Amino acid sequence: MSIAKTLAIRGLTLVGVLFAVLVMVVVSLGWTGFSDRMLTAIVNEEVRGLRQGLAQTIRDVDEIEQAIQEQRQELEASYGLDRPWLVRLPQMIWRVIRLDLGEARTLKTAEGSSSITSLIGERLPRTMLLVTTASAITAVFGLFLGVKLATRVGSRSDRIASLFAATSNALPAWWAGILMILLTYVILSTFGVRVFPPGGMYSAPPPEGGLARLLDLLWHAALPVITMVLISAGSWTYVVRTMVMNTAQEDFVTVARAKGLPEGTVMRNHILRVAAPPILTGLILGLASSVGGAILTETVFNWPGMGRLYYDAILSADETVVVALTFMFTLIYVTARFILEVLYIVVDPRVRYS
Amino acid sequence: MSLLDVRDLHMHYATQGDPVRAVDGISFQLEKGQALGIVGESGSGKTSLSLALMRLLPSNATGYRGQVVLEGEDIVALRDEEFRRLVRWRKMSMVFQGAMNSLNPVLKVGHQVAEPFLEENKGQKGKKNLRKEAKERVLELFDLVRLPREAVDRYPHELSGGMKQRVMIAMSLVLDPSLVILDEPTSALDVSIQAQMMNLLKDLKRDLGISFIFITHDIALASDICDRIAVMYAGEIVEIGNAEDMLLRPQHPYTQKLLNSIPRLESNEAPQFIPGAPPDLTDPPTGCRFHPRCPFAFERCDRESPPVFTIQMGTNEEGLMTRCWLLDKEKR
Amino acid sequence: MRGGLQTALTELLSSTTGKVGVTFFLVMLLISLYAIITNPLDFGTRLWNNPAAWADNPKNVPPAWTGIFEGSRRVNHTVFEASEPTEVRNTTRGIESVYTFNVDYTFDEAPTFTSFSIQNVTYHGSPPSTSVSVMRPDGRSLSLYRFVVPAPRNGETPPILRYQQTPFRVHLSGEPSVAVNVAQFLQDEFQVNISSSRLVGDIDEAVFGIPDTQGGGFQPLKGEYQIVVVARSQNERDSIEGVKFVLGGSQFGMMGTDSTGRDLARGLIFGFPVALAIGLITAVMATVIGTTMGIISGYTGGKTDILIQRFSDVLSNIPLLPILLFLAFILGQKLWIVIAILIVFGWPGMAIVIRSMVLQIRSGQLVEASISLGASRWRIMLRHIFPQMAPFVFAQMIFFTPAAILAEAGLSFLGLGDPSIPTWGQILDQGFRTGAVYVGYWWWVMPPGILIVLTALTFVLIALGMERVVDPRLRTVRQ
Numbered sequence A: 001m002s003i004a005k006t007l008a009i010r011g012l013t014l015v016g017v018l019f020a021v022l023v024m025v026v027v028s029l030g031w032t033g034f035s036d037r038m039l040t041a042i043v044n045e046e047v048r049g050l051r052q053g054l055a056q057t058i059r060d061v062d063e064i065e066q067a068i069q070e071q072r073q074e075l076e077a078s079y080g081l082d083r084p085w086l087v088r089l090p091q092m093i094w095r096v097i098r099l100d101l102g103e104a105r106t107l108k109t110a111e112g113s114s115s116i117t118s119l120i121g122e123r124l125p126r127t128m129l130l131v132t133t134a135s136a137i138t139a140v141f142g143l144f145l146g147v148k149l150a151t152r153v154g155s156r157s158d159r160i161a162s163l164f165a166a167t168s169n170a171l172p173a174w175w176a177g178i179l180m181i182l183l184t185y186v187i188l189s190t191f192g193v194r195v196f197p198p199g200g201m202y203s204a205p206p207p208e209g210g211l212a213r214l215l216d217l218l219w220h221a222a223l224p225v226i227t228m229v230l231i232s233a234g235s236w237t238y239v240v241r242t243m244v245m246n247t248a249q250e251d252f253v254t255v256a257r258a259k260g261l262p263e264g265t266v267m268r269n270h271i272l273r274v275a276a277p278p279i280l281t282g283l284i285l286g287l288a289s290s291v292g293g294a295i296l297t298e299t300v301f302n303w304p305g306m307g308r309l310y311y312d313a314i315l316s317a318d319e320t321v322v323v324a325l326t327f328m329f330t331l332i333y334v335t336a337r338f339i340l341e342v343l344y345i346v347v348d349p350r351v352r353y354s
Numbered sequence B: 001m002s003l004l005d006v007r008d009l010h011m012h013y014a015t016q017g018d019p020v021r022a023v024d025g026i027s028f029q030l031e032k033g034q035a036l037g038i039v040g041e042s043g044s045g046k047t048s049l050s051l052a053l054m055r056l057l058p059s060n061a062t063g064y065r066g067q068v069v070l071e072g073e074d075i076v077a078l079r080d081e082e083f084r085r086l087v088r089w090r091k092m093s094m095v096f097q098g099a100m101n102s103l104n105p106v107l108k109v110g111h112q113v114a115e116p117f118l119e120e121n122k123g124q125k126g127k128k129n130l131r132k133e134a135k136e137r138v139l140e141l142f143d144l145v146r147l148p149r150e151a152v153d154r155y156p157h158e159l160s161g162g163m164k165q166r167v168m169i170a171m172s173l174v175l176d177p178s179l180v181i182l183d184e185p186t187s188a189l190d191v192s193i194q195a196q197m198m199n200l201l202k203d204l205k206r207d208l209g210i211s212f213i214f215i216t217h218d219i220a221l222a223s224d225i226c227d228r229i230a231v232m233y234a235g236e237i238v239e240i241g242n243a244e245d246m247l248l249r250p251q252h253p254y255t256q257k258l259l260n261s262i263p264r265l266e267s268n269e270a271p272q273f274i275p276g277a278p279p280d281l282t283d284p285p286t287g288c289r290f291h292p293r294c295p296f297a298f299e300r301c302d303r304e305s306p307p308v309f310t311i312q313m314g315t316n317e318e319g320l321m322t323r324c325w326l327l328d329k330e331k332r
Numbered sequence C: 001m002r003g004g005l006q007t008a009l010t011e012l013l014s015s016t017t018g019k020v021g022v023t024f025f026l027v028m029l030l031i032s033l034y035a036i037i038t039n040p041l042d043f044g045t046r047l048w049n050n051p052a053a054w055a056d057n058p059k060n061v062p063p064a065w066t067g068i069f070e071g072s073r074r075v076n077h078t079v080f081e082a083s084e085p086t087e088v089r090n091t092t093r094g095i096e097s098v099y100t101f102n103v104d105y106t107f108d109e110a111p112t113f114t115s116f117s118i119q120n121v122t123y124h125g126s127p128p129s130t131s132v133s134v135m136r137p138d139g140r141s142l143s144l145y146r147f148v149v150p151a152p153r154n155g156e157t158p159p160i161l162r163y164q165q166t167p168f169r170v171h172l173s174g175e176p177s178v179a180v181n182v183a184q185f186l187q188d189e190f191q192v193n194i195s196s197s198r199l200v201g202d203i204d205e206a207v208f209g210i211p212d213t214q215g216g217g218f219q220p221l222k223g224e225y226q227i228v229v230v231a232r233s234q235n236e237r238d239s240i241e242g243v244k245f246v247l248g249g250s251q252f253g254m255m256g257t258d259s260t261g262r263d264l265a266r267g268l269i270f271g272f273p274v275a276l277a278i279g280l281i282t283a284v285m286a287t288v289i290g291t292t293m294g295i296i297s298g299y300t301g302g303k304t305d306i307l308i309q310r311f312s313d314v315l316s317n318i319p320l321l322p323i324l325l326f327l328a329f330i331l332g333q334k335l336w337i338v339i340a341i342l343i344v345f346g347w348p349g350m351a352i353v354i355r356s357m358v359l360q361i362r363s364g365q366l367v368e369a370s371i372s373l374g375a376s377r378w379r380i381m382l383r384h385i386f387p388q389m390a391p392f393v394f395a396q397m398i399f400f401t402p403a404a405i406l407a408e409a410g411l412s413f414l415g416l417g418d419p420s421i422p423t424w425g426q427i428l429d430q431g432f433r434t435g436a437v438y439v440g441y442w443w444w445v446m447p448p449g450i451l452i453v454l455t456a457l458t459f460v461l462i463a464l465g466m467e468r469v470v471d472p473r474l475r476t477v478r479q
């Protein structure tokens, strides 16, 4: 199979993923009647406000009713309630695909814009800041330690690391976050020092001046980042260690040693070079899924990113935002996968030609 | 002075129970320009022996001791780093069993062949010059092993089994070693390719004057290229001698059995298999290790390990060296 | 097949991690059994999420055993209950049933609250009355509270039944009439003048202490107290079946309480069978579907194969958490829906792995031989392909279990748990939402998390013990 064809198939699958998610969203919103119920509730709410307004100016009851009926129909038409969900929701999806994401009902950016695009524009960088910092630290840490451990498989430190990895596999990041918050509380109550703030992104009020603000931001980001690193570093180290170990057992590594190459060259050119693609996969997949996982971490640390936004949107039952964000989460994930696919082809000649 | 003089070499593998005595007191000599065949059943320790010679000790190797004198120097006594710098691939290289897995899948084969050359001459010439020289060397070797020149830029999975084997041979020659160990270089290839490969090896031996250790389980194949043949059984050499004598007048019952087990085109007799299974190397039989499977075994074989008996054959002043009580002059 | 699983189990039990994991698992199984036997199935709706059931418990207090580490003695939460009177007296004013509770008060502080309740009252003529008074170790006695059971309503005929379902309960510490009585008591006995409205927060301090003349406030008074409840009725057939006096502690039970006074130990225990059920049901179902699809896909080949492959590919590439949240939100917070979603998104990964194994096995000699002997497809699948994969499939199932448990916990933590079935994640959610984390109520947020981790770890350890079964490097396909 040629590269182009491989890529095309992968690309199509990923587009299929996006499509499947959207169909699922539409069907579950429409079929359960959730969408209808919610929109009707919104219309009723607005009509009630209208009635109060009209009652001030118009005396005649019939006239009021008449006006309200007209208004209601207009509103229903504007929300699309006059059409069945099978027609209305696909239109919404089509807008979403074109990244015409619409307006949020109650959620707003710091500047007060309720356009979902600007909401995402405000929140996504914050999530990325957390996630990429944590992933980068984890990756570097895991690579160093993993390679170290791979050279002494079965040793005491290796066994401890394996156990640590197993434990952190079972440790949900959000609970670890809660523990961290609890710990900062204990430190605060026993020593009277606030090592890290328990949540949020800036102190209230945020300090003046660029540098002070940046430091304040870092101070607030520290706890979530430490938590995420602590949780993922163990299993990441273990993945690297296992990959390196498995590759180190390959015959060609023995050959490389037999050729009289120094240990460093053997490690770099023969072991890491071959173990790199799967390690890279793990890294990018980890990054992609921790964007989704941010829903939990950001909730715990009250970090106003994409995850927190999604959570708030669900709590406030804002259909448009939920759909838009579900799409965005999937899009980010799928894009990461595709980049991975391309990278894989660059790094691994076996894929290129098979 | 012999090119290679191995004396009482041991290497065992640690396991949960007793160690596997895969190389258990091996001694032999190899003259310059000659080829020595090492023949034995699967599991007799042939690969382990070659790893021990190359000092590529697996992580669970224990009890590595003995003497390996290569060109007058005992290389067992060298420190690891010295061994790597001075001996590996420069004096002694190896073609591993199973060429399929011996090549790194993500590096071009030309580069893999050139690697030792680049490492050897590192820092001596300009980077560019070195590259060019290395490339020339690789192309020269590819010509020598009759590989198409374009193959240098290929990845292993783009080559056939025979081509990979040739790449491995080219690789082993890149630093002009005086000894090349070939571990079953033909067993994974089909018969016609096998013949080509043997011809290639014979040519190399003749033209380059390299010494070979040729490992195989096919004694007939060994006799095709080797001057001398050693038969290995359960981690020991049970018989060693001139190839012709070994083939025509073997003295050890195991060698005889091995010869009988080869299917022959010109004979109507069915090949005979050796009864019984190869011994467990964690707990080898007492006395002669072959005695449980030997039709001529008598009571002494169980009791005492036989010493080396030298049999003069007349065709050759050296004769056969055989470890079997049947050859004891004062029997019983 | 049995042979394969048996070797897998032997393998498992020969490793330390495996042994630890299996032991943990057995302990959890036992606790789950205990939880199922001792709790009603509608534990969630009837007890856990019913505030009335926990009214008599102190709120937000740590476990009782933490008192050991305290310098001063904290009040142990004690419930005094009686269904039979200690003494019955016939007096001119009627029949007096006396219930006496002895309180050995050795604590360095006042109770967090006191409450009194009666249940199942039956009367025939005029309604009975009850009174609560305290005999203090200093010889003083104090009448706290009087209560007359409501009279018959129009048309009601004897026997009149009162407080059948929910008991009559009064929170003595906050009851204005009690405050009046206590203020009077202080005035009479100690010549201390405190208005009853100011006393309301300090009722228990006054009842179980003596006024501190210098600093104001009260000093706890240690010694033997007697709580005397007198029920007076006019008819000897009248009865009260339950009289209860609660001395609200500042520590409670094994695991403490939450902000509604729930006994956290009970919720945690009930969480065991739920967590195991979520993990195992999801894992088993996902494995069964995944294996079936994988075998069909790998063995049938052709269009079916491509279809199943693409489908699994798409499903297993969907980012799970956002979708899970979305669906749980839209489809409703029902545990079975969550499990169903986890299964739907769980099996494709399994199918992909199984398929590649099938392809490997299918080219094996035994299968080829069977095909040439004319064995039917299904027979080959069942008799030859599946048995070879059984240990691997089993290991995959174990692998999958903690993921399901953690996913449900995360969902519950976000407030999308099934309210009728309490889980550890929900306890954590409530602890987090009510701010328990920020004020250091560790007994509320630590134990559920620890249990989630331990349960997940149990399966991770078992999976680790089965590494050799799973690791393709260590696995040799038997022919």
Ligand SMILES: Nc1ncnc2c1ncn2[C@@H]1O[C@H](COP(=O)(O)OP(=O)(O)OP(=O)(O)O)[C@@H](O)[C@H]1O
Residues within 6 Å of the ligand: B013, B014, B015, B020, B022, B040, B041, B042, B043, B044, B045, B046, B047, B048, B049, B058, B060, B097, B217, B281
């Ligand atoms: N790393 C190791 N650890 C433990 N035992 C080993 C190890 N490597 C090889 N062995 C055992 O040592 C014995 C000799 O193995 P070796 O590979 O040297 O045999 P061989 O003669 O090369 O066989 P073949 O013809 O199959 O290549 C065998 O019983 C083998 O199982």
Ligand SMILES: [Mg+2]
Residues within 6 Å of the ligand: B046, B047, B048, B097, B183
């Ligand atoms: Mg071998």
